[in-house]
Amino acid sequence: MRRKTKRIDFICEIILWFFSIIVIYPLLMVIITSFKTKGEAGYLNISLPNVWNIVENYTKVWEQGRIGNGFWNSVYITGLSVILILLLASAFSFILVRRNTKICRLISKFMTFGIIAPFAALPTIQLLKIIGIYGTRTSMVFVYIALYLPFSTMLFSSFIKGLPRELDEAAVIDGTKGFGMFMRVVFPLLKPVTATTGILTFMWVWNDFQYPIYLLNSSSKWTLPLSVYNFYGQYQRSWNLVCADMIIVSIPVIILYVFAQKYIIAGMTAGAVKG
Amino acid sequence: MLILPLLVFGIFFVLPSTIGYGYAFTDWSSYIQDISFVGIENFIEIFKNRTVPIAFVNTLIFAIAKTVIVTVLGFVFAVILNRKLKTRNALRTVYFIPAIFSALVVGLIFNALFEGRNGTINSLLNTIGLSGLAKQWLGYRWSAVFVISLAELWRNLGYAIVITLAGLQSVPAEYLEAAKVDGASGWQLFKNITLPLIMPSVNVNILFSLIYGLKMFDLVYVMTGGGPGHDTETFGTLIMNEMSAGRYSQSVAINLIFTIILVAAAIVYQKYSERWEYIE
Numbered sequence: 001m002r003r004k005t006k007r008i009d010f011i012c013e014i015i016l017w018f019f020s021i022i023v024i025y026p027l028l029m030v031i032i033t034s035f036k037t038k039g040e041a042g043y044l045n046i047s048l049p050n051v052w053n054i055v056e057n058y059t060k061v062w063e064q065g066r067i068g069n070g071f072w073n074s075v076y077i078t079g080l081s082v083i084l085i086l087l088l089a090s091a092f093s094f095i096l097v098r099r100n101t102k103i104c105r106l107i108s109k110f111m112t113f114g115i116i117a118p119f120a121a122l123p124t125i126q127l128l129k130i131i132g133i134y135g136t137r138t139s140m141v142f143v144y145i146a147l148y149l150p151f152s153t154m155l156f157s158s159f160i161k162g163l164p165r166e167l168d169e170a171a172v173i174d175g176t177k178g179f180g181m182f183m184r185v186v187f188p189l190l191k192p193v194t195a196t197t198g199i200l201t202f203m204w205v206w207n208d209f210q211y212p213i214y215l216l217n218s219s220s221k222w223t224l225p226l227s228v229y230n231f232y233g234q235y236q237r238s239w240n241l242v243c244a245d246m247i248i249v250s251i252p253v254i255i256l257y258v259f260a261q262k263y264i265i266a267g268m269t270a271g272a273v274k275g
Numbered sequence: 276m277l278i279l280p281l282l283v284f285g286i287f288f289v290l291p292s293t294i295g296y297g298y299a300f301t302d303w304s305s306y307i308q309d310i311s312f313v314g315i316e317n318f319i320e321i322f323k324n325r326t327v328p329i330a331f332v333n334t335l336i337f338a339i340a341k342t343v344i345v346t347v348l349g350f351v352f353a354v355i356l357n358r359k360l361k362t363r364n365a366l367r368t369v370y371f372i373p374a375i376f377s378a379l380v381v382g383l384i385f386n387a388l389f390e391g392r393n394g395t396i397n398s399l400l401n402t403i404g405l406s407g408l409a410k411q412w413l414g415y416r417w418s419a420v421f422v423i424s425l426a427e428l429w430r431n432l433g434y435a436i437v438i439t440l441a442g443l444q445s446v447p448a449e450y451l452e453a454a455k456v457d458g459a460s461g462w463q464l465f466k467n468i469t470l471p472l473i474m475p476s477v478n479v480n481i482l483f484s485l486i487y488g489l490k491m492f493d494l495v496y497v498m499t500g501g502g503p504g505h506d507t508e509t510f511g512t513l514i515m516n517e518m519s520a521g522r523y524s525q526s527v528a529i530n531l532i533f534t535i536i537l538v539a540a541a542i543v544y545q546k547y548s549e550r551w552e553y554i555e
Binding site for chain 2: 008009012013016017020022024025026027029030033042043045088089091092095096107111112113114115116117118120121122123124126127142143145146147153179182203206207209210213214225228229232239242243246249250253254256257261264
């Protein structure tokens with residue numbers, strides 16, 4: 001019995017590593033292609049380059065791809081959006097869950113509309129024009145908050161439901177109240193779910209290019225993915241440069257993933273699934 | 276702190292997604308100065324438009340293919356990855372990696388893999404003597420739909436695996452132990468204990484795959500832009516392309532129809548599943 005299980009495990013392991021080629025091969029190809037000359041890169045395979053063209057490729061992409069500009073726009077928009085989403089969603093969920101009145105439950109239910117309904121593209125553009133912030137980075141921050149608030153609220157709410165009520169009731173008796181109580185007593189307790197929500201929204205906002213394509217019209221405001229998209233439009237035949245650009249845009253999320261991997265899995269266990 | 280989030284959500288999401296659709300009943304376009312009310316003219320126009328049924332069918336294919344395959348494969352891989360494998364953590368990391376990349380990057384990767392001249396797939400087919408199957412993958416409707424679906428699958432499998440794994444790990448070990456003592460076989464354990472307990476996670480997978488599958492935009496936009504012609508158009512790209520063509524009110528009208536379809540789909544799903552109560 002024991003031995004049989006071990007053998008099955010071994011076979012499973014081999015099969016899974018075999019299938020992982022489907023993940024590893026394309027990524028390896030992108031990395032190697034980004035080191036090649038234009039001619040060699042056209043062969044889109046994983047053979048090592050005859051001529052290593054690393055410095056030239058990456059310098060060219062950095063200069064032609066508006067990387068510096070796109071990077072700062074991305075940092076500004078993603079940074080502000082994630083921080084504000086975390087602050088708003090955590091406090092919002094806490095109140096909704098703890099008060100638990102009829103109106104609060106109705107609001108919770110209504111938030112699912114934000115997960116289901118698609119982005120109303122032109123009406124949103126028109127609204128931003130009327131307010132007078134269309135095309136600005138700040139408008140992107142507001143739109144992202146509105147778009148990801150429902151999902152973040154869902155994650156926070158299910159986590160808060162699992163927290164013992166006595167913890168924050170004790171704080172009320174001690175005389176700490178309102179926002180101060182929330183920041184000092186409750187927020188530290190929410191660390192795991194804050195990490196997960198923060199990482200997920202960071203990845204989604206950083207990687208997104210659907211909303212900027214609608215809402216950012218001037219190239220000086222473009223986020224990194226948008227500049228990659230336009231770079232691809234110009235250098236479609238130069239796979240070496242396109243691959244280098246793809247790597248540059250992915251580096252921040254790769255770094256985040258390496259350091260914060262465990263929170264993604266842990267948080268999904270705690271949040272999305274238990275409900 | 277209740278008002279502020281509601282205010283942002285209300286102004287920047289709810290407002291355009293409700294009152295904003297009023298534009299669907301006007302003749303707003305890039306060619307017209309004064310907007311006037313035209314009733315349901317846009318909708319009549321849309322139903323005569325040949326592109327809308329194509330987009331409708333494509334959207335459904337993408338969503339259903341994604342939901343079925345991602346859910347099933349996510350389940351299978353999660354069950355295997357939940358075994359006591361030696362390299363379990365490394366494997367989990369590898370299978371989740373595609374989920375961290377931008378749809379833009381994934382789209383470009385698949386453009387490279389399926390490129391017409393020297394793409395990996397065509398080269399492979401030529402090498403193994405099946406050059407007859409090599410083709411301009413993104414140049415025809417059904418092969419393009421197939422390649423885009425593969426890219427979507429590649430990008431989303433990791434999430435499905437993680438969610439199902441989370442479900443598997445929340446199955447209490449005592450239940451399994453107790454049943455084992457009573458002499459249940461491996462298959463009985465799986466069917467009668469594990470499976471019912473992880474159904475919630477499977478449901479989450481189905482629901483999210485369906486919603487985001489129907490909203491499919493970025494991969495199609497990067498890989499084919501809705502082409503060749505309008506053959507791979509989805510609702511998401513159609514809204515964009517109609518807007519770029521200056522037909523604003525039609526774009527809004529399609530957007531409205533799309534919203535109604537999605538909300539209706541969610542309500543139907545809710546009726547069939549009791550798991551739509553995360554937030555309550």
